[in-house]
Structure formats: structure tokens, C-alpha cells
Amino acid sequence: MDFRLTDDQLALRNGFRELLAGRFDREALRAAVDRGTLDRALWRELGDAGLFSLRLPEARGGVGLGLPEAVLVFEEAGRALLPGPLVATHLAAGAVPGADTGEAVVTASDGALVEWLAEADDVLGQDLAQGARPIRSVDPLTPLHRVGGERTAGPDVVLPPGTNVVTLTLPPDAPALTAALLTAALQLGSAARTTELAVQHARQREQFGQPIGAFQAVKHLCAQMLVRTEIARAAVYAAAVTAEAAADEADVTGACVPDAYEAAGAKLLADDAAVRNARDCLQVHGGMGFTWEADVHLHLKRAWVRAGQWITAAEAEELVASRL
Known part of the structure; x- marks a missing residue:
């Protein structure tokens, strides 16, 4: 088994990075924060670029690639802090009309939280039977609703008019495990980006007549960030590649599902890398890192929010411990 990226995979990753650099740069990111709503035009462009139909077979109008390629693309989306229910819409491609092209916005409930519910056209799962209540999200680009609880009258119980509830015909754990791995890929992209931001600042910011990157404490922070990122990348890539290999060996078309333990381990490491790297990046930036103008x-x-989605740290630890 070869874990190195192929030329086609590198071209896919670089092409999607260039697309996001041109369509969702820092100015667009800040505009999205101020707007607080989903950019439907951008969503359709992502659909045209194949983000949602990436793993859909060519016979059904998709790109026909696999889980490793999806992980690479989602890593780039996480690096750019691309907003929206990306994972759910990707999972819904082929099952929900318009999801593959970006014409439909699809969200999903992980049993506790659901993101972007107010703007979704469709919802995966049946956990919303008891309603969903809006809660304050720490991330300005991820509006959240909490699933379950007592059903109250009035606008607090939110299932927007015309929203369809869709159940995917897949093995019970398949959507959750794939969603967990793709969310881990988003976290990986964020961890890599904060490492880049920290190193860039450490090279440019000067104190006592030299760049702060020359100081041992700053060097250690940046080195630790890189180590966390690469360990998480190895786990995320390996979970995707081995799942694809297992599906090919079993000759199971369109049913590539990550191993539960590998998906849990990848999510655990990626969550840790995303959260701790962002915190260390704040430390490298110093006082300016805590300002609204900085992107850190x-x-x-976003890392805090994703860490609570699909597989939490406690759940991942229990899954990995059960294998041991």
C-alpha cells in the first residue's frame, strides 16, 4: 500500500486551494462573518467544482473519486475556514436532489447538534422529531441548534417550513463514521493553517532587534504545532486510504466506510491539533492575536465547535480504549 499522494491527487488538492484562494480569500471570510448567512452563489460554485459529488460514481453524474481524495479537498476547506454544512451536503450527494450540484443546502444532526438548520433545504436523519432549539454558537460562522429536549411553542422550535427530513439508505454507522473522518480533515486543515500563521508571524515580528522566531520558546511552540499537524495528517490519511483499500478488496462499490477505531483516532488527533495549535498560534501572536482583526x-x-461534532474526545477515547 502506497501512502504517497499521486500526481492527480496533488493536482486536485492544489486546484481546490487555488479555487478557494480566488473565491474565498480573507476579505470574503470577513464578509461572511459580517453577513452571518450562507453564500448560495459560492455554494453552487463549490458544487460545480465537484466538492459535493466527489465520491459520487460517474454513472450517476459524479466525479467518481474516493475517500482519500475527499479528505484532501476537505483539508483545504478547513484551511480556508469555508463555512456551511459541507460534510452533510457531501454525504447527501446522490440521495438528495440538488445536493451534488450545490443547488440544495443539506445539514445533518449528529444526535446532539445541527448546524445551519435555518438555511437548510434538507436535513439528514430523524433526530429532529422532538424539535431543535437555537443555541448561541461560539463560532460566528457556524449557527447551531440543539436537538431534542422539551418541545416548546413558538419560534424556539425550529424546523424551517419546506425543510425535508431524509434518511440515507446506508449501514447505520456509515454516515457518522464518514462524517467524523471528513470533519477530522477539516480540523487538520485548520491546524496546518494556524501553524503557517504562527511561523509567518514569528519570522516578521521583531523584538530586541531580531525576529521573535529566533527565541527558543517561540521555536518550541512552532515545532510542537508542526508535530501535532503531521501526526494528525498521518492518522486522517491512513484512515481514508485503508478504508478505500478494504472496500476495493471486498469489491463493495460505493460503500467505503472508515473503520470505527481509525476514524475515532483520526478525529481525536485532529481535534487536539486544531484546538491546541490555534491556542499556541495565539501565544505566538501575543496581544494582537486576541483581537477581532486577527483571524486566529x-x-x-471553529475548532471548538467541530470538536463537539460526530465523535467527541470522550467518545473517541472510549472507542480507541476498547480496541486496546
């Missing part, structure tokens, strides 16, 4: 806090807030 947006990475930290």
Missing part, C-alpha cells in the same frame, strides 16, 4: 480566533472557535 476564528480558527480556535
